Amino acid sequence: MSIQNKIQKGGITPFLCLERVIILKRIKKIMISLIAWTVINVLFVTVYAAPFEMQNAIKPNIQMYSSSSNIVDTGKCGEDLIWTLYEDGLLSITGTGDMYDYTLNSKPWENYKNNITTLVLDEGITSIGDYAFFDCNKITGNLTIPDSVTSIGSCAFAYCSGFTGSLTIPDGVTSIGSGAFKACSGFTGSLTISDSVTSIEGSAFYDCSGFTGSLTISDGVTSIGDYVFANCSSFTGSLTIPDSVTSIGYRAFQRCSGLTGSLTIPNGVTSIGDGAFFGCSGFTGSLTIPNGVTSIERSAFLGCSGLTGTLTIPDSVTSIGDSTFFGCSGLTGSLTIPNGVTSIGDSAFAHCSGLTGSLTIPNGVTSIGDDAFRNCKGFTGRLVIPQNVKTIGEEAFMHCINLQDNIIIPENVVFIGKNAFFNCKGITDVNIAKKKDSISGSPWGLITNNQAVIHWANPSDTAYKINIISPGDVEYNAAGKTTPDVVITDTER
Template sequence: MNRTRKLPCLLSLLPVVICAVLMGVRAEAAEVVDSGKCGENLTWTLYEDGLLEISGTGEMEDYAYRNDSPWKVYSEELKSLHLKEGMTTIGNYAFSYCDEFTGDLILPDSVTRIGDRAFYECDGFTGSLTIPDSVTRIGKEAFERCGGFTGDLLIGSGVTEIGSSAFESCKGFTGSLTIGDSVTEIGNWAFAYCDGFTGSLTIGSHVETIGDVAFSGCGFTGDLMIPDSVRTIGSLAFANCGFTGSLTIRDGVTSIGNNAFSGCSGFTGELKIPDSVETIGDHAFDGCGFTGSLTIGNSVKSIGDSAFHDCKGFTGGLIIPDSVTEIKDNAFAFCEGFTGGLTIGKSVRTIEESAFMGCGFTGGLIIPDSVTEIGDFAFWLCSGFTGNLTIGNRVTTIGESAFSGGCGFTGGLILPDSVTKIGKEAFLRCQFDHIVLSRNLIEIGESAFNTAFAYSDSPSVTLTIPASVESIGNKAFAQNKPLAAIEVESGNNAYCSVDGVLYTIDKKILLQCPAGKSGKLEILPSTEIIGDWAFIGCGNLTGRLTIPDCVSEIRGSAFELCYGFTGSLIIPDSVKLIGERAFAYCIGLSDKVIIGKSAWRIASQAFYSCESIKEAYFTGNAPVIVTGAGISKWEAFDWCADGFTIYYLKGTSGWSNPKWEGYPCYPVDEIPEDPGTTEPETMRGDVNGDKKITILDYTILARWLAGWTGYDALVDLEAADLNGDSVVNAKDRMLLARQVVK
């Protein structure tokens, strides 16, 4: 009976005995090249076939540098590695740069620690790698650049610490990766650029720290769940990973580092930042592909630079909680999928540059009283807003283009008395009914309120410049059709208003005529400079345009789109400079323009599309025609009347004939006399004779040309002949359409 029971036991031991015999035979068959101690009870042996064997018990010696291990002198002869049971540690730098090793790497179950750089750049190992359950620590850079592995990476259940760069650039690992529940720390760069992973990533329930760049560039797919044990997610921790599902961050995380999830464009669904989070770092979610709502927890204090930049898939509204004190540059820039309202918490102090640029929010907007500064481009291109804009009573600065780009705010804008500076183009192309400026305002930037009023055919708005204002930029109030007058409060030492037109206090610079002003224009005789865009779009000014004899500069687009002026134009001898597009689209000017003898510089397109001007007479030497960027220098008089010709006084210099700068050009003995100041009774384009040019005029003309009955009596044919060719046809309709649109 006893013999029968022993037989199965003996049979079960047979494979072990055979292996032992074979190993013994193999060891005896291969000649030993060298051997020695590598620990108190560990021995290394190198055989002639390139096998390096570590045997014995206990800890391996730690080495300080890559060449300190005794077998390193045989690096070119190493072929394979056999680590025998009994050893408990693999020393620092033990096998670093031993890239001659090939085949599988098998770690014995007795090992408890893998030292720093133990297998650094051993890129000849292939197959899978299993870290035994006995291992508690994987050292820094332990397997960094071991790019030859081609299978799974299995990390044992006893590992508590994965050192920095432990598996960095191990590009061959495939499948999924599970970080066990025993792990408490994942070091910086631990798995960075392991882009061969194609499955899921599971992070154990006891991980407290995910280091910087820990999983950056990995190819994981599916969902990602950050457990509630995690306190810190390091910078670039998951940057540019391939996740294709949802991201869940459990309550417990306090800090999300810079670029933590940037470039993870495959994330879907909503994102909830838990209440435990206090800081969202710069670029934390930049370029992520979420497709649902965004919820920000009520403990967040700071939203970093570009934190959610270009997350185009977020939907619904957004609430910035009261805990937030700063919203940094580009924080939500181009999150264009938002379709609801934006609520900004009452503790926010600064809304920095481009914070909400290009977002799709709708409804009104309240800037809370806590905010002191609205940065440049903060709400630029937020064209979805449709309600009132309310600015809190502590804001001092509104930055460049802060609300420009077609923000659709309606109603009135009342700037609190705390505001002292309004930047360039701050409210460009908004839609306000009226505007009240701060009583402590000092600086108004260029084009700050350009086209800032809602369009109206009946100008009735008056804008008052406070006494405190010291600086107003060019074009600050240009192209506002509803604006009938600009007034200046008494006591202002820099500016004044005459008949609703804005001048410098000395009345030498004409800054802005409100676009809604109508009737005859009288420019003060003291005027020396007519500023950029001073009269642009003042299409309701009528009659002859008279420029005073003191004017020396007519700057860019000064009279552009002033299509109500009629008759010839005389530029007096005092004028030296005529700016780019200064008289562009003044289609009512007719017959000739006489340019005085001091004009030495005429910018490109100065008289562009003045379609009724047939002749230009110069009384002085040929001026310089200045080119604009990408614009031909011969365009100063382009699209004037067919057959347009230049004439110059004999005896002046710089001219050529029969052409000068591309135009027909001839000398004359004398300049025609002043054609006089007789005012025409008809305004070209005012088809219905109501002294205004509106969409109604276009509709009447279009229907008359189409043969609708009942319109003959409504059309003033002289006014409808916009190009002055004595024929009313589709070309006139096109010119009228251009007037109405411009």
């Protein structure tokens, strides 16, 4: 039945029907208004509110870090990391994950680096990229590295000389890149390398001369790279190198002159790099080199004048480099060079004036370098040159004034350098198992004491005693020259 029929029959009054139609129209209008309002809000949030929210996200707790919220520039420095520079000099890195690696001048805030005075790194950052803050030397105050960081890239903070206070490496860090804190000379206090770190790469703390207090290297470290702590001259206290370390790089502790106490090289180390402890004059007490070491490279302990006690070079060593123990004047006792050594470098033991007793050079040595034992005044007794030696360098034994008796120069020797035995006052005879002119340059400094006599073997293999007349002029029985004084018997040789 239609509404009209119902009205005609009196079922619905006309006024009631009209009222319901009006109500339905009002409800429809209200619903349309609500839908429109919702759409407007969505559009507003998308177009206007989102940027404000993002801006808030990239500057958390702005009042905590900065006195001004005006942004100079902003951008990405990782897949999920945002950098923001504020007018007051604050550089803030926020977000999570790894930072991008950069080259020398490619970081996005490079053009602003002279305006950056404060650095805030947000918790959630997992790595600090290569060269990220290189030469940002206007940044001052403490550096706080978030606990979330696991790696610090090469030269990440190099030349940030304005940092002050202590430096804390978080426990989660496993690697410290080459030059990471190079020339950060403002850091003070002690330095502790956390247990999680396994490698410290070259020059990581080079020239951090402001560090005072102790240096603690954790048990997890297996290698100490070249120049890692070079010129960190203000470290104090003893140095403990953990047993986990297997290699010590080139000049790793060069001029760490404030370190004191004994020096023990761990058993796992097989090589000690060139200049590894060069100029560490503060060490006192003994030096322990483990049996596993096969090479001690040049200048490894040069100038470690405070080391004392007997020097024991392990049998595993096969070469001793130039200037290895140069100027280690505090070492005492006899010196025994292991049988496996085949060469003794230039100035290897020069100015080790505290060494006393006999000097034993093993049969395997084929060359003795220039100045190798220069000014080792404490050596006494007879010097024996092994049969396999072919060359004796210039001034090799110069000023070894307490060496005594005669020296035998083996037949294999083909060269003796100028002044090799200069001022060796205790040497009375030099017995040479070769004919005259086979070795040039005699009398190799022996003329200075007016006592030594050189004994040559003539072509018939009969040795003769020859008197030194003047520098470079020696009597010998060959080519019609002067008659020898005395024929030397086999027992005299």
